[in-house]
Amino acid sequence: FGNVSSPPNYWDMELGTKVPGNREMCANLLKLTQYFNCIHFAGGYPVEPVDIHASVRHLDVVYDKLTLTDKAMHAYSLGKERVEDVMEMVRIAGGLSNEEFEATPRIYTNINSTSPLKHDHPMIDGCLRMVRRGQAVVVTPFTLAGAMAPVTMAGAVAQSIAEALCAIALFQYVNPGCACAIGTFTSNVDMKSGAPAFGTPEYMRATQMTGQMARFYGLPLRSSGVCAANVPDGQAMWETSNSLWAAVQSGTNMVYHAAGWLEGGLIASPEKFIMDCEVLQQIQRYLDPGLSATGTDDIALDAIKSVGNEGHFFGIQHTQDRYATAFYQPFLSDWKNYEGWEAAGSVWTPDRAHTMFKNIIANFEAPAIDEAIREELADFVARRKSEGGAPTDF
Template identity: 45%
Template sequence: MEHGCTVEELASRPTLMTVTNVNSPRRVDAEILDNIMVMAGHGQCVVITPFTLMGAMAPVTLAGALAQQTAEGLGIIALCQLLRPGAPCVLGGFTSNVDMRSGSPAFGTPEYLHAVFASAQIGRRLRIPVRTSAVNASPTVDAQSTYESAFSLQAAVLSHSHLINHAAGWLEGGLSASLEKIVVDAELLRNWAEILKPVSFSDDDLAVDAIKAVAAGGHFFGSPHTLARYQTAFYRPLLSDWSSFESWTQAGAHDATARATAIWKKVLADYVPPPLDPAVSEAIAAYVATRKGALEGTSPA
């Protein structure tokens, strides 16, 4: 009723999405199955993601893990269609490898990228949308977390996957999150948004007249063509520091993680909550307290 329509009318315009996991191999927990059935029965989107870690919950070979992932995902999609034909579904891909020395999940690895590319191809063959992630297994915000996330995000984009989960803030294979990592990932996402913009090759962009106007061995800093465009010509980073080592040192030698800390603190300090009816705010707080108490097995004070 919050949407101003009946349950049946809501099914005609899916608004909600749930991301569910198969407890691989070949098991769906009762709570998750109940969630799937309720959402599909009401015509809302179900994202089915088998948790197929190669060598642990799936075969150690990529082909075997992909076969299992596809079978488990299609099994749940078939259930959704039995419950409500046409219920929207997304085939999730989360196949990756584990560290065979410790059993810990690994993400952003070559094996993970192979799985992302293959999962997207399988989805296109089946004409089903595909979900992937921008993940890493680093325990902290460092070079490892950045390059693993960058590889994962690159695979998500280049594979033409439809939905990217865990696109910002993920650490330690999903066991923790970080505000600094959110800022780092925001920089990665902003870069990709810029990369994916089409490049213009108009006569003005080809700049033949500007090239002719600059003498051999000269420069374009003072060119009218440059001066008319320099403020918007290039991507302006949120986090990157392009200064020299000397200038960077004199400014305090703040690395990317330290700069990310400063950014999120400023964002929170400058945040102004949108106006909200006090009665609505109280109702939300009461609902949260009730649900929290139910989940913890206690009654709200």
């Protein structure tokens, strides 16, 4: 599971409206990425820091990612300079020689096709630079049924598979055996407005169909935890839960945007991030094989006999030995009954998440990093900024 990636806007309970992202907002979402163990990798920028010019944005954000988190690292595949800079920064952060960096994947990138039936040059160029140095690539067509792909799910998935495989075949030709995964981002549009819809039954089925095809081709699968809702409300959570369960049921290996996504990817929200992490941890608990263990102590016939048909299980030794770890304990959900909830002061879930967000940021401790490495990273960023970073047309 990875954090939300690339929304241009940010929303939280304090602001109450969406605003363009900035570096502080991006850094705070990176801190949440580090804090929650259910988040395994740091995807793209959790919100675009548009206060940093696009030519040097990757330098500042990757520096923040490498110093605020120790999660698996991502590079945007947007041409030569950004990919080369990020690979070098990851090499520096790992204290690796070029040979050690290239010996195994240390970083990954993800590209989207320009549906229908097209890849663009900067993304393919960036991927080719990655695979030549032994790094991992994920190819994820962005096919919206009824708009950029056929209105039928079989047609949309077929087009998506074709768009992904042609790029993967190219990368395998350049570096046979290079690390590639296939992605799915096939959903439908609202045929009344043309707006993208996510977490729909069609989205779920397309993800599962792509999972079957990924297994057929022997490729790892990437999918997403997405929704179309504009705020962290009930719609946001049921759509995201639909997306996440489709990922689980499809055999997905890598779930993008698993926490923090709103408004079809236009908004990143810390409250939504924390609410999603509660769902992710419950999914992870559900997938724990120990939950359905069937040993003698698990079937508990002796405990059932000891209680009989007139007692209860709260106080018996079998329960006392296990109660602390028997069940999933939520960090955000409130399980009090209505009267207890009212007596304690009722607080809506997004408000509880906002309070938790503020506490996490106030008490955040970054992972340890060697000061010599930090200085080398800072020097690299300063040098590349002085050289102009990546060229832009503005």
